[in-house]
Amino acid sequence: MQDNKCFKGLIPAVITPMKENREIDEDAFDEYLRWIVPQGVVGLAVNVDTGGVVGLAVNVDTGEGPTLTSEERSTLLGIARERLGRSKVLVAGLTAGSTETAKREARIAADAGADVMLVFPNTGFRGMPQDAEAIRGYHSEIAEAGDIDLMLFQLQDALGGIELGEGSLRALASLERVVAIKEATFDFSKFKRTMALFREIESETGREIAFLTGNDNFVLESFLWGCDGALIGAGAQDTRSLVRCFKACSEGDWEKAVSLAKSYQPLIDAVFAPPVRDYRTRTKACLYLQGVIPNKVVRPPLVELAESELEGLRRALTAAGLKVVN
16 A cells, blocks of 8 residues: 555646647657656655655546546556656546446556556536445445555536545545545635545544645645645646745745745646636646647547637746746
């Protein structure tokens, strides 16, 4: 099982570069990872206790995971595993319509080198009241089939998520293979309540479950409130600034943390502006504008950002101090 310390820092939810024909671009993906991972060790000791980029999340929402085939997801995980080595955690996104499909995907991901499955909410559990035992059973079968650790996912409705009630969260937290939760309701009050619940569960059981923010709209506040780390799409681009902010918060350097947030948050807000679902295409566009990836192609049903929409992102990138080459 993964140690809680391996989550203490930034886990970028990485994008998946595509060729013009909308096939995955393996070479561009590898180059992108070569660009992003070193940003987490600039000015830091290479040690998970200090923060930094402590891992990668592949095949998640930012990476258009639901649009990829099983073979493509396996390929991307293999590239990421090689690039990360064994000292950092590799998180694989899991989306599935059925339990059997989820179990099969967990086995594929584990064979490809994933350490942890980020289990996306299954639409079969939408609506109230929730069936806590059914939700627990779904996650349990995934962990057993893949012989792999799990990260729970509390996700806002606008991105197809489900907000889990206390009963469901307690039932899930009782699973031995649950090592972390990503909280991404984009609601600070809900974030605080869920974090308090998991701290209470830790106190009751003696088990540590890493509490990660997925709330790109209040990254600094998440750090200040004491989350263990972050697994966020915003980490896919201005990675260095987020790493430095997390480190500043961990050292109690609040002035530096606030200064960094004032620099990076306007860019994040531009990317995650309504409709929030378009953050995927905007993130790719930003990386293309920086010259990190060769184009901004996305896979349908996502729609590539129009040229007329790029100027606002150019301004946001420049204001954040990032180089624009396209």
